Amino acid sequence: MTEAHQGGERGDDIHRIVEAILYLYTESRRVTKQAARHMGLTGPQVSALKVLEAVGDLSLSELSFRMSARNSTITGIVDRMERDGLVVRERSSSDRRVVMIRATEHGKEIARGVPLTSLELFAGALRALHVEDRSALRRILRDLAEHVRAEVEEHEREAPADGDAPP
Amino acid sequence: MTEAHQGGERGDDIHRIVEAILYLYTESRRVTKQAARHMGLTGPQVSALKVLEAVGDLSLSELSFRMSARNSTITGIVDRMERDGLVVRERSSSDRRVVMIRATEHGKEIARGVPLTSLELFAGALRALHVEDRSALRRILRDLAEHVRAEVEEHEREAPADGDAPP
DNA sequence: CTCCGATGTTTCGCACACTGAATATCAGGG
């Protein structure tokens, strides 16, 4: 994946940077998944627990929005997590249609335990960098993320994400 | 994902850097997936086509190694891609056990078309950075990747990934 | 040459994730 990118002098830096980011995230995901397996969880389950841990109880719709998935998908995931005692469903008293998803103590405990291995991987490597490199990296990535965010918004405006399905 | 990380002064830089990388890759994956859907492809299929496009024909084992998946998984993916005319299987003449996977012209065309939206997203943002920031980023990320690679190797040595199953 | 272990691929059974199309239930306005 290093050469063979027609022409390829101009975008050399860019190409290598993208490559490095892809590698770093792929590796992180692999390790997370493996760590999750050790505790009997799957990727989306860890993700759901982390969201619940961070922002508190959520309705199923809110949870699916935060996880960028459909309600029917999240229903299945919550089913399995409820089966395994990680979360509980509670019908809202104010609006009896909505179901609040709440992480159990067991679920929270696991959520706190799992992702550390993945973050520790980065943390260890980042600690090995010089201090000035760290702050430079932080600044550059922040700028980068901002540019990407802007481009994404513009991109979305042109090509909406199949949100409507008229009958 | 910004607060709620017990204590959290020491690893501030680190935390934010990890956050940025996660954001960048998540965003890239989301956009890629969406673009892939538009052309009737899935994520792994795009990934496979990109690998084949980059390094040429590969055996099924080599392809599964590069995609970090098992042979049986890749068999299924290649099945569907062959069904859709994106790749062809060719038995090697030197070793009749191995099956070479080759992207068809149609497959290559689609591979060239799809990922651009995702890479362009990064490329555009990266071009907006100063030149010295780009080379600094490149150098830092390379160092970082190397550290992570080393840690992963060490980590694997302690906790092997269920690879052996003695009879 | 024949047998036997190693290697490459596929098949099979299983579980999860994900989607879109119904469906049941509830909230609120006319």
Added chain:
DNA sequence: CCCTGATATTCAGTGTGCGAAACATCGGAG
């Protein structure tokens, strides 16, 4: 009250992913 829209679930279908086992082939030992 009835209609509309929102919320959650169910269902059928596809894709992904794994491990165990079957299968073909290769390579070397005897």
